Amino acid sequence: MPSELTSIVTHDDFDGVAGAALLSWGFDISDIRFAGPITIAKAEIPVTLSDIVCDLPYPLECGMWFDHHSGNLDEVRLRNIDPATIPGRFAEAPSCVRVIFDYFSEQGELPADFATLADVSDLIDSFAYPTLDVWRADTPANRIDRAIKCSSPSRFEHADFLRSLAFDLRDLSLDEIADSPLIRQRALAYAETEKRMLEHIQNNRILLPEDTDRELYVVDLTSFIQPVRIDKKLIGLVDPLAKGYVELKPVFRQGRKTNSMAVGLSLALSMQQVEHKKDMGEIVRLLNIGDGHRGAAAGVYEARSALDFQKARTDLPKKILELWKTV
Numbered sequence: 001m002p003s004e005l006t007s008i009v010t011h012d013d014f015d016g017v018a019g020a021a022l023l024s025w026g027f028d029i030s031d032i033r034f035a036g037p038i039t040i041a042k043a044e045i046p047v048t049l050s051d052i053v054c055d056l057p058y059p060l061e062c063g064m065w066f067d068h069h070s071g072n073l074d075e076v077r078l079r080n081i082d083p084a085t086i087p088g089r090f091a092e093a094p095s096c097v098r099v100i101f102d103y104f105s106e107q108g109e110l111p112a113d114f115a116t117l118a119d120v121s122d123l124i125d126s127f128a129y130p131t132l133d134v135w136r137a138d139t140p141a142n143r144i145d146r147a148i149k150c151s152s153p154s155r156f157e158h159a160d161f162l163r164s165l166a167f168d169l170r171d172l173s174l175d176e177i178a179d180s181p182l183i184r185q186r187a188l189a190y191a192e193t194e195k196r197m198l199e200h201i202q203n204n205r206i207l208l209p210e211d212t213d214r215e216l217y218v219v220d221l222t223s224f225i226q227p228v229r230i231d232k233k234l235i236g237l238v239d240p241l242a243k244g245y246v247e248l249k250p251v252f253r254q255g256r257k258t259n260s261m262a263v264g265l266s267l268a269l270s271m272q273q274v275e276h277k278k279d280m281g282e283i284v285r286l287l288n289i290g291d292g293h294r295g296a297a298a299g300v301y302e303a304r305s306a307l308d309f310q311k312a313r314t315d316l317p318k319k320i321l322e323l324w325k326t327v
């Protein structure tokens with residue numbers, strides 16, 4: 001193990017915060033910073049040999065790396081780095097917390113609460129809920145997840161919240177944490193955000209006449225002049241029968257709408273229970289606009305002009321539907 005490990009750099013989602021809780025316990029480190037995958041990929045924050053990087057792409061260098069995203073492992077190999085030489089652990093697991101939990105389990109006894117934490121992290125990070133009701137249920141873990149998704153007045157305050165939550169996840173049970181007024185209040189606030197997302201999903205649906213079985217639910221947010229965020233998983237509540245979700249939205253640069261169109265595709269939760277060959281990643285690759293996995297993929301269509309952008313609003317969903325029918 002490298003000697004001078006002094007801080008943790010982790011993903012700013014449930015898996016990342018809970019992963020930091022285990023690492024903080026195991027390495028006795030309380031300096032925790034948060035980042036998104038793109039921040040790391042673009043090397044926008046300094047990461048050094050004294051950092052443990054958790055649930056994020058492998059940076060230029062770091063002291064230890066814990067991760068479970070196969071795409072990140074591919075990146076490491078593309079850079080001609082032998083993953084076996086990187087201290088820490090990579091494993092294909094439903095969550096990074098699971099990877100870290102297994103790592104520490106091999107060295108000795110872990111607090112009993114950590115087993116529960118690994119279980120709920122698996123569920124949340126791989127979105128493996130058996131039903132929509134289980135996902136919507138006000139369980140301690142779901143409530144904490146919503147509190148994390150709730151935005152804060154500033155990045156600084158958000159990082160502060162995540163940091164103290166990581167310590168709570170290290171020292172307290174999920175029940176105790178979920179019962180705190182701050183978690184309750186943030187989870188409720190996020191429920192309001194979700195309500196607005198549901199409205200956007202319903203009001204901006206486009207119906208494709210060719211989609212006679214209504215298999216794809218297409219949400220077109222391209223007419224908005226301000227960024228609008230939706231959680232595509234919420235489509236499952238609006239239309240439980242749809243099998244695939246498509247989201248179109250403009251790309252904003254420096255707050256201004258561009259001629260680029262972001263395309264997001266994901267499979268419905270219900271598709272986890274049936275045999276199928278649908279592959280959202282393949283659709284995006286065939287369109288030559290991006291990449292992804294079977295369950296979720298994303299890309300950007302670079303329109304040549306405002307006119308081309310308008311044309312793509314109708315053409316892209318049609319092409320996606322054609323490919324959906326064949327892959």
Ligand SMILES: [Mn+2]
Nearest residue numbers: 015055096125
């Ligand atoms: Mn993760």
